[in-house]
Structure formats: C-alpha cells, structure tokens
Amino acid sequence: MGATETIAKWIVDTSYEDIPPEAIRVANESCFDLLGVILAGSTQPVGEIIQQYVGDSGGSTQATVLASGLQTSLSNAALANGTMGHALDYDDFGGFGHPTVAIFPALLALGESLNSSGRDLLEAYVIGCELGLALQHTTKYAQMEKGFHSTAVIGRMAATAACAKLLGLDQEQTVIALGIAGSMAGGVIHNFGTMVKPLHAGLTxxxxxxxxxxxxxxxxAGHQIFEHPLGFTTPILGEGIYDLDDMAENLGNPFRVQDALIIKKYPCCGGNHAMLDSLFSLMREHNFTWEDVASAEVDQSYLSIVMLYTEPDDPLKGKFSAKYNVAAALVDGDVNIDTFSEERINNPEIQDTMEKVTTRVLSKWEESSGEVLKGLPVRITLKDGRTFEHVTARDMILGGAKNPWGFDSIKGKFEVNAGLVLSDERVAETVQTWSDIGEVTDLSETIRSTLVGADQ
Structure with a gap:
C-alpha cells in the first residue's frame, strides 16, 4: 500500500473517539474564533466584492453565506466564507499557514447541506488538519523559498481530507478526491498584501x-498523488530527504493540532506577532510612548513575510510591513482592525515614526544556527538614552499552546468581530450557541438563526 492509500485509509478509519480531548478543545476554539472573523471580514472591501460575485453567480440554494444570509451553492458558499475569513488576516496561524480558514468554511458549507452535527465538523476538521500538519512537519515546506502560499497548497489537501471525512467517502473515493485536489494547488506569495491573498483561502x-x-x-484521478514524482509533493512542496510512507503510517501518532495552532490577537500577518508581543511588553514595563522613542530596531529572517513592504501605501500591504506595525503600535498603543485603514496608513504621526524603525536582516547562515526559533529581538532606544530589548520566541507568542490567550479573551475578540454585523442580542446568542461546537445538533437551522444579521 502506497502513501496515498495509507493516508486515505487513516482518514476513513479515524473517528472522533480516536482524537485526544485537548486536540478537540483547541480545534473548537479556533473554529469558534474563525466564525467571528468571517463575520468581521464580510464588512471589508474584499468581503463585499466576493458576496456580490456569489450573489450574481446564482446557483442552487444549498448553503449560507455568513453575515448576509445569501443562499447559494456549496462551492460558492465555501468560496465566500473562506475569502471573508481571511479578509482581515485575523484567523489563526501555525503549521501550514492558516489551517482553520483553509478547512472550516468548506466543512460549514458541506455540513449545512448534510445537516451534520457540530461533533461531525470537529472530527473532520481535526482529521484534515492533521494531514496538513503532517505534510508540513515531514517536508519542512518553506513558502518564501518555493513561492506558493502554504495555506493554498497544503491547505487544499487538508481541506479535501476533512471534507472527504464529513461526506463519508470510502477509501477509494478519498484517494480520488485527494488526487483531484492535488491538481488544484496554487496561490503565489507575490499576491500577499492584495485581495488575492484572502481569495487563496476561499479558493482552497x-x-x-x-x-x-x-x-x-x-x-x-491519479492514485498516487503524494508519492508519485509528478504528483503533488515533489513538484509543489519540493524534493527533500523525507519519507512519505513513514508519515502516512504515523498519522495521528502523535496528534499535532493541540500544539500547532495560534489564535491571533492582531489582524495582520503572523510574522508580526512575536515582534508586537515584545514591543507591547516593553511599553507596559517601561511606560514609554512613541514621543519618547529615538529609534526602534527589529531583527527579521531573510525569508520574512513582514518585509514584503517597507513603505506600504495601502492597508492590505500594511499587514505585511514590520515597519508599519511597529510604528502603529507605538503611536496607537494597540494594533486592531482600524489600524489597517486608509486613515491610519496615511497618519502623519505613524509615517514619522516609521522613519525611526529599522530592520536588521539575518543572514541565511545565522538562521541555520537555529537562533530564529528562540525569537528575534526588538530594541528600543529612548531619547533620554535608555535602551530596552525584548525577545518573544515563536512558541511563546500569546495565543499559542505554551502561552494560551484563554477562552475569555477569545470570546471577547469574537464579540467585537461579530458585533460589526450582528445585534448585541444576537451576538450573545451566537456565543452561547457556538462556543461549544460539539453541542450543535441542527447545523442548518443553527447557522441561519445565529450567523446571519437579524435584518437579513
């Protein structure tokens, strides 16, 4: 049995009971968080465009576009909700880019048509996510070297595995579904900082x-999509010293979901988050503001996504600019949805503060030492001559497994995001209903009664 068949067998045979409770808990938090992010994303320009497109496309009324309540086909609902879920870059990250937005909107659409339970969704989500995490862990895929967005390439395989589980495909059908998805993989890094990046999630x-x-x-479709030299893994993820048979035989041993996912506190590229945690820590500890700062220096990987735009001229590019995020954090004392607006991008105080921010790029040889995993320092020099430095390791980012944000904070984020679309009363009802997804029984009715604006 080849790797693809072994993977398909694992997808079919694995059940909710096989999944560790901690993996279910973390999956529940990430999926709950994403629902709020989708609602907030519906108010963004790309969210409005994708809803207009889906509405104009017509199609059978099989599933719901969140926020608007538009009824459309399964594929169009998945497209719209996935795109809106990544519109703000506020969905979770870790492992293969943005796992939850690559998987859960597809499950929502499919699950609504099947009237699946919340427990069914969580089972399928974890199984799909585990495949994606195993692919990333095994191949060590580096999106900034290869040029393909990991959410859009590994995410397609993860989402397809999840949907195959939810739909109840047998082993042969699952092999075929993965084979089909392998030919759909795509999404280039060049489009980060534009509306196409959130579209990657929707298309996935x-x-x-x-x-x-x-x-x-x-x-x-081909039956060896993972192991064939002209299949998915080698052409897309690249050649390497890895054993796909070993990966396939050890899926779920161990489960990785509970350790991989990081809930976002800031609506911007995850590459900014350790840096922002360090900066806000320094500001709280030493009680300084942007007016006190003479200079700020941040170290960055030579492959850093947040150096794509050193002088961003629009809000989407600002999400991928370390200089902009540092300056906005210093001036505003926060990084939130409003940070990435035309008004804030063009704010004179933020523009002036950006001039004080420099980035030191690590060489490839410095990175090979493993120092990057320990965190990259943020150095602040004040006008009075004092200098402060702080380092946040990636695995200690607030919101991750070793430094959890806590469900109350996740709920607070959800309430703010959902409140952009829903009434206060409906927000409270939605929190009550979706905070424990495993308890949802009538998925079709629950989506329409809680995740759609009351006036729709």
Whole structure:
C-alpha cells in the first residue's frame, strides 16, 4: 500500500473517539474564533466584492453565506466564507499557514447541506488538519523559498481530507478526491498584501468541496498523488530527504493540532506577532510612548513575510510591513482592525515614526544556527538614552499552546468581530450557541438563526 492509500485509509478509519480531548478543545476554539472573523471580514472591501460575485453567480440554494444570509451553492458558499475569513488576516496561524480558514468554511458549507452535527465538523476538521500538519512537519515546506502560499497548497489537501471525512467517502473515493485536489494547488506569495491573498483561502475551500463532490460522482484521478514524482509533493512542496510512507503510517501518532495552532490577537500577518508581543511588553514595563522613542530596531529572517513592504501605501500591504506595525503600535498603543485603514496608513504621526524603525536582516547562515526559533529581538532606544530589548520566541507568542490567550479573551475578540454585523442580542446568542461546537445538533437551522444579521 502506497502513501496515498495509507493516508486515505487513516482518514476513513479515524473517528472522533480516536482524537485526544485537548486536540478537540483547541480545534473548537479556533473554529469558534474563525466564525467571528468571517463575520468581521464580510464588512471589508474584499468581503463585499466576493458576496456580490456569489450573489450574481446564482446557483442552487444549498448553503449560507455568513453575515448576509445569501443562499447559494456549496462551492460558492465555501468560496465566500473562506475569502471573508481571511479578509482581515485575523484567523489563526501555525503549521501550514492558516489551517482553520483553509478547512472550516468548506466543512460549514458541506455540513449545512448534510445537516451534520457540530461533533461531525470537529472530527473532520481535526482529521484534515492533521494531514496538513503532517505534510508540513515531514517536508519542512518553506513558502518564501518555493513561492506558493502554504495555506493554498497544503491547505487544499487538508481541506479535501476533512471534507472527504464529513461526506463519508470510502477509501477509494478519498484517494480520488485527494488526487483531484492535488491538481488544484496554487496561490503565489507575490499576491500577499492584495485581495488575492484572502481569495487563496476561499479558493482552497471551494476546491475541497468540488474535489469530494467530483469523487463521489465517479470522477477519476491519479492514485498516487503524494508519492508519485509528478504528483503533488515533489513538484509543489519540493524534493527533500523525507519519507512519505513513514508519515502516512504515523498519522495521528502523535496528534499535532493541540500544539500547532495560534489564535491571533492582531489582524495582520503572523510574522508580526512575536515582534508586537515584545514591543507591547516593553511599553507596559517601561511606560514609554512613541514621543519618547529615538529609534526602534527589529531583527527579521531573510525569508520574512513582514518585509514584503517597507513603505506600504495601502492597508492590505500594511499587514505585511514590520515597519508599519511597529510604528502603529507605538503611536496607537494597540494594533486592531482600524489600524489597517486608509486613515491610519496615511497618519502623519505613524509615517514619522516609521522613519525611526529599522530592520536588521539575518543572514541565511545565522538562521541555520537555529537562533530564529528562540525569537528575534526588538530594541528600543529612548531619547533620554535608555535602551530596552525584548525577545518573544515563536512558541511563546500569546495565543499559542505554551502561552494560551484563554477562552475569555477569545470570546471577547469574537464579540467585537461579530458585533460589526450582528445585534448585541444576537451576538450573545451566537456565543452561547457556538462556543461549544460539539453541542450543535441542527447545523442548518443553527447557522441561519445565529450567523446571519437579524435584518437579513
């Protein structure tokens, strides 16, 4: 049995009971968090465009676009909700880019049509996410070297595995679905800082739904999508010294979900988060403001995503600019949805403060020493001559497994995000309903009664 068949067998055979409770808890938090992020993302320009597109496309009324309540086809609902879920770059990260937005919107659409339970969704989500995490762990895929967004390439396989589980495909159909998804993989880094990046997530979710529906209807595809030299892994993720058979045989041993996912506190690229945690820690400890700062220096990887734009001229580019995020944090004392607006991007105080921020790029050889994993320092020099430095290791980012944010904080984030679309009363009802997804029984009715604006 080859790697693809072994993977498909694991997807079919693994059940909710096989999943560690801690993995279910973390999955629940990330999926709950994403629902709020989707609602908030619906108010963004890219969210408005994708809803208009789906509305104009028509199609059978099989699933719901959140916020607006628009009824559309499964693939279009997955496309819209996935795109809106990544519109703010506020969804979780870790492992293979942004796991939850690559998987959960597809499951929501498919699950609504099947009237699945919340428990079914969590089971399928973890199984799909585990495949994606195993691929990332095994191949050590580096998106900034290869040029393909990991959310859009590994995420397609993860989402397809999840949807295959939810739809109840057998082993042969699951092999075919994965084969189909392998030919859909794509999404280039060049489009970070534009509306296309959130579209990557939407297309990933759409394609996963299409792949499993095609497979269920008898579509054919290659049977060795992972191990074939001209399949998915080598051409897309790259050659390397790794053993796909070993990966396939050890799926779920151990489960990785509970250790991989990081809830976002800031609506920007995850590459900013350790840096911002360090900066805010220094500001709290030493009680200084932007007016006190003479200079700020941040170390960055030579592959850093947050150095794509050193002088961002629009809000989406600002999400991928370390200089902008440091300056905005210093001036505003916070980084939130409003940070990434035309008003704040063009704010004179933030623009002046950006001139004080420099980045020191680590060489490839410095990175090979492993120092990057220990965290990169943020150095602040004040006008009175005092200098402060702080380092936050990636695995100690607030919101991760070793430094959890806590459900009350996640709920607070959800309430703010959902409140951009829903009434206070409906926000409270939605929190009550979705904070424990495993208890949701009537998925179709629950989505329409809680995740859609009351006036829709």
């Amino acid at each position: 979710c759409r394609d996963a739904v299409m792949a499993v529906e095609f497979a269920q209807r008898g579509f054919t």
